[in-house]
Amino acid sequence: MIFQSRATPVGLCTALISSKWVRVGHSGVAQRHMSRRVSSPTAGPMGDHAGGASVSGPRGAHSPSGSVSLGVGVAGMGALAFGYHLGVINGPLEAIASDLGFGGNATLQGLVVSSLLAFAAVGSLGGSGLADRLGRRRAFLLDAAPLIIGPLISSLATSPAFMIAGRAITGAGIGLSSALVPVYISEVAPPSQRGALGTLNQVLICAGILAALVLNVLVPTRNWRALFWVGALPAVLLGAGMLFLAPETPSWLGLSGQHALADETAHRLWGPGGEALLEADMAGHAKSDGGPKDRAQWGEVVANRGALTGAALFFLQQFSGINAIVYFSSSVFEVGPGDAVQGSSWVQTRAPW
Template structure:
């Protein structure tokens, strides 16, 4: 009985002496500027696209309009290919600063563009920065967060993206009444880029990156800033259990695809692929166009989309460290499948019902909110958790490259496919991918809630 009492007291003491959130939160908050910029640039051409095409001389050309949207994603693919090497070579903090530079330059070029070529160049540069930034954000937030807060902090990434999307939609409202207002929309995005580059000078470096570089004393010092001196020693002991490799550059693409950790890399790529094939970014990029076709005010509908995304993100924030990653993913993809089924029904009945736009609106808002609960924030949080420290940066870069390729294709082809095959078939494809994702998650994803990164790494270590 006495031993049991000591055990209970030990557990209670451990629970009541968790690292305070106030130490790590400011650093996480700065990192969420990247997803804010991601959300902003995701939506910045949504409402102004018609004005941009008119001013720059390609109005009515759906391929050109799709290219303005998707060229940013092509740049992101290129940036994501180098994000892992950049994060490993110069560290997470400097990688953030390097990602801010092309976003700042590209947005300035877009704002001053006089031709479609200039707009495409600016969007390409912005995309390059976005390709580097989000993988580094996922790495950084995962590596500096206390285990009991990692899910909550990870959800802030999706909230940042949601706020950026809403900001882009709101700033785009005057575009039809004020000539050239779309240029202001791009100038606004330069402000958070500058803040990100400057603020990172005062943030901590990832202890995991420092440890991987053999800079143990600095890693211990950063852990003390993040967790407090009481917890830093235990964290260093846990960190020492990580797989140590002196040759960081020895991680090659062949090893990621066929090496001992290829299963988790394949799972991560699959999750990102299904996330994009669910159709979420078709909703974000072209919600105004789709709602106009359905007879709904594009301004009002786009704001509703942004609010639904934000509400779902807040729900994820509250539940991520309580219910866990896996259950949120399953519920999210299942709810998205049901929502897309409503869209298929609405598209089928559109010719026979004058009020069918209510069903369109309900289906789309439910889809966005369900995405934000799990399918949006979880993959970016889960993958750095399940990737070992040695391959984490490069594995994230590879998986994000898959994300950007499919994101690019959806953005480029959505409007054309909508015209050619019709909404019923297109939404049916998205619906099928959502239900397929439920099966994949249920069979292959492990729960990581409350576990340290070292515990997860050991649990997933392949048996030789």
């Protein structure tokens, strides 16, 4: 849960808050769910909901159902958008600067790039609280708005301020998604599959960066506005999927006091043994976190060796040169022979990060 994003300020923020938030959030679920054991609804409704899951028999509770795969896939659009917006600015940055009248102005070019990251860091800090108050699905629906509006503003930009505003709004959206995606995947996945499915967050971030680089090669830089239109598509899929297809997580339903619905959802997602898996999962969290007195405080998190190691890794990544390659390699290759965008894409797709 700590390593949620690539080498950005967002990753550092989430590294420091994730261990504290996950313990507090799940302990609340565990205490409320275990304090009141609610039996499942009648066999009819349960059978209807379970029919949508591609599981049967004892092993079904340990295999991802179709509903789980669908939920993970929809949430993954947030991670894909994260990566895409990190890499999309690389190729057309010089063309954008030329068209919007700030060609050669390194300060404004830097602001176009860094505004995304600055607001992403802010957005990542609010993601967990938003998900607790609204629920995971509704938080994603809210997150889809800046991920659609921001790229569209950038695509219509006629001035540096317009472009920076669009990038800042987009940054707030990817910051929220950096906190929401791994939480949703971990809660909707069966306990035995959380590690494997949790890695998809990183995979999709990298896939988004790669997709942006490929489009940088295929789309002429003079058509840079089209790249931002494409960037809105994952957010459209995220919003529509969360509105019509993806389930709420059993953990949040338990946290919000909807215990019967939590059991029903666990059954639908994880199969006939879903309620038992949810109860065992919540019992494990309750055992590891006995109550408010045992919850981690910020001082404990900062003093924790694991948290410090994770934060140190993010700091060290900032000095590895990865950010210069992700955001400015096309500009760097302008001073050398060959095509700048193709050269930078070749380096990024073959670099060992």
